Amino acid sequence: MGILDEDIQRVREATDMVALVTEHLQLKRVGRRWTGLCPFHTEKSPSFSVNGEEGLYYCFGCGAKGDAITFVREIEHLDFAGAVERLAGRAGITLRYTTQGEGEGRSRKKTLVDAMEAAVVWYHERLLSSPDAAEARKYLRGRGLDGEIVRQYRIGWAPDDWDLLVRNVGIGFDRLEAVNLAMLNKRNRRQDVFRNRILFPIFDSQGDPVAFGGRVLPGGEGPKYRNSSETPIYAKSKVLYGLNWAKGAIVENDEAIVCEGYTDVIGMARVGLGRAVAPCGTSLTEEHVRLLTRFGKRIVLAFDADAAGDNAAARFYEWEGKYEVDVRVAALPPGQDPGDLAQNDPDALRRSVEESVPFLRFRFDRALAGQDVSSPEGKARAADRVLPVIAEHPDEIVRDQYVMDLADRLHLDPDRLRGRLKVGARREVEVVERVAEPSQASMREMTALRLLAHRRTDVETHLDLSLFADPVARSAYRALAGAGSVHEAIEMIDDPSTVHLLHRLSVEEVGDEPTAVDVALLVKEALGRLRQSVAREGDISLAHEINGLLDRIQPPDVDMTVVDKALELLRAHGRGSPDGVGADDD
Numbered sequence: 001m002g003i004l005d006e007d008i009q010r011v012r013e014a015t016d017m018v019a020l021v022t023e024h025l026q027l028k029r030v031g032r033r034w035t036g037l038c039p040f041h042t043e044k045s046p047s048f049s050v051n052g053e054e055g056l057y058y059c060f061g062c063g064a065k066g067d068a069i070t071f072v073r074e075i076e077h078l079d080f081a082g083a084v085e086r087l088a089g090r091a092g093i094t095l096r097y098t099t100q101g102e103g104e105g106r107s108r109k110k111t112l113v114d115a116m117e118a119a120v121v122w123y124h125e126r127l128l129s130s131p132d133a134a135e136a137r138k139y140l141r142g143r144g145l146d147g148e149i150v151r152q153y154r155i156g157w158a159p160d161d162w163d164l165l166v167r168n169v170g171i172g173f174d175r176l177e178a179v180n181l182a183m184l185n186k187r188n189r190r191q192d193v194f195r196n197r198i199l200f201p202i203f204d205s206q207g208d209p210v211a212f213g214g215r216v217l218p219g220g221e222g223p224k225y226r227n228s229s230e231t232p233i234y235a236k237s238k239v240l241y242g243l244n245w246a247k248g249a250i251v252e253n254d255e256a257i258v259c260e261g262y263t264d265v266i267g268m269a270r271v272g273l274g275r276a277v278a279p280c281g282t283s284l285t286e287e288h289v290r291l292l293t294r295f296g297k298r299i300v301l302a303f304d305a306d307a308a309g310d311n312a313a314a315r316f317y318e319w320e321g322k323y324e325v326d327v328r329v330a331a332l333p334p335g336q337d338p339g340d341l342a343q344n345d346p347d348a349l350r351r352s353v354e355e356s357v358p359f360l361r362f363r364f365d366r367a368l369a370g371q372d373v374s375s376p377e378g379k380a381r382a383a384d385r386v387l388p389v390i391a392e393h394p395d396e397i398v399r400d401q402y403v404m405d406l407a408d409r410l411h412l413d414p415d416r417l418r419g420r421l422k423v424g425a426r427r428e429v430e431v432v433e434r435v436a437e438p439s440q441a442s443m444r445e446m447t448a449l450r451l452l453a454h455r456r457t458d459v460e461t462h463l464d465l466s467l468f469a470d471p472v473a474r475s476a477y478r479a480l481a482g483a484g485s486v487h488e489a490i491e492m493i494d495d496p497s498t499v500h501l502l503h504r505l506s507v508e509e510v511g512d513e514p515t516a517v518d519v520a521l522l523v524k525e526a527l528g529r530l531r532q533s534v535a536r537e538g539d540i541s542l543a544h545e546i547n548g549l550l551d552r553i554q555p556p557d558v559d560m561t562v563v564d565k566a567l568e569l570l571r572a573h574g575r576g577s578p579d580g581v582g583a584d585d586d
């Protein structure tokens, strides 16, 4: 942790959880808590709850939970320190940093970004003015990437030499090595990583340079593209080329265009489609999609979607459901990429994006294309090709629409086709249940814990560990009893099930009614358990005593002195549960 603990605490205290959450979703007051539609899973009725006093949230639908810092991390995809910094900015708090540990990590990130920036400038100057870059400039101009574009995208040139960058950029070797711009070769000499390549600097969504994509000139050695490998500031699966420039246009259009390469992104922008991005040397990942959905709800794939393979379909449908995005396909003319089209036929490029179709429509049309459907045999073959494609879609209503469409095109009875649709093969996709409900606590135990969380002074003297049998409820009780608040209790605990239960308790409702009945019912439950174990041991006098107490505790009329007497007995003999489960303390 780079930020002083004390400052993190100040940020937590200064943050109004309800106000913070309201920046992202609507909250409605229900009793003591606030509820709204969960931002972390798709839902129609609100199960996302906020406890404003404790600054905690919990979703009854997907199990998402945490405090203000967790919320900002999750919703804005920031790391811990980034989230604290965001909240500190909001609250007008100036943070102080330790110089140890991850604190170094933060300032280290900055040194590495600075090293990248120096390299971006150096390579860019080289492309603009160095004689050895003449061929590269000519190649770029030939593809329509003139000086203005080269400057805008800060494109560079890595000369055909061993160590020009290392010797001239003015950054230490260790830092260059850390960002994968320099390496030690086999003879232990310092060497540049990129050589004889056009370099496209890759920026993160904030605009910090984090990597390079290097393209070889036609006829040059090695693979066509060579990209930075992963470094402390660069994770392929999380960075999209062009997002730093495109995010405004993506928000404006509620749509992102995903291309395959750097020149495609630039080509799109050249024809007025400034909302294009590209993964860098990897296919589109779930992290990428999550990142894009922060800015827009439609994703248009502008690459050869057939080549993405059948497996891609299942992933795209899953993401559609999970992130409520529409994945569409731009039908590019065969064999043409957006970079070429921007140069040769800008209208066709714009049209293909405008006329994008849903992913399933695209697959459907592809499967049907070129099929001879004039003969009965041809129709059967066409149905066999198209139906498996339809079957991949997880939504039955969508599937049926396409089945009817297919029936129409083949002049067949839809029921015939429905019978042949083998949906068994499709992958059911649902919102992932992030955390299984962990606790087996009884209703009475839950009520008591809830009261302890929200109305501590009304119940704490009438509760005891021996009243709880469920192990998770026991550890939750211990934490709550020992802490000043639910939040404090959560911080004391490592066990994930207990943490989960505590978060849930923090947003659950309690009424204002007297608590005596709830306590009495829990005490009776515990007495019942004790009676069972006493009966097994044959302690007759103790069994009589228990029976006497059970008779005298008859809610709704509760005599608290009897309840407290029972509590004393339980403290003396109670072990939580008859089989010894939960007898884990001390």
Ligand SMILES: [Zn+2]
Pocket: 038, 039, 040, 041, 048, 059, 060, 061, 062, 063, 064
């Ligand atoms: Zn949720």
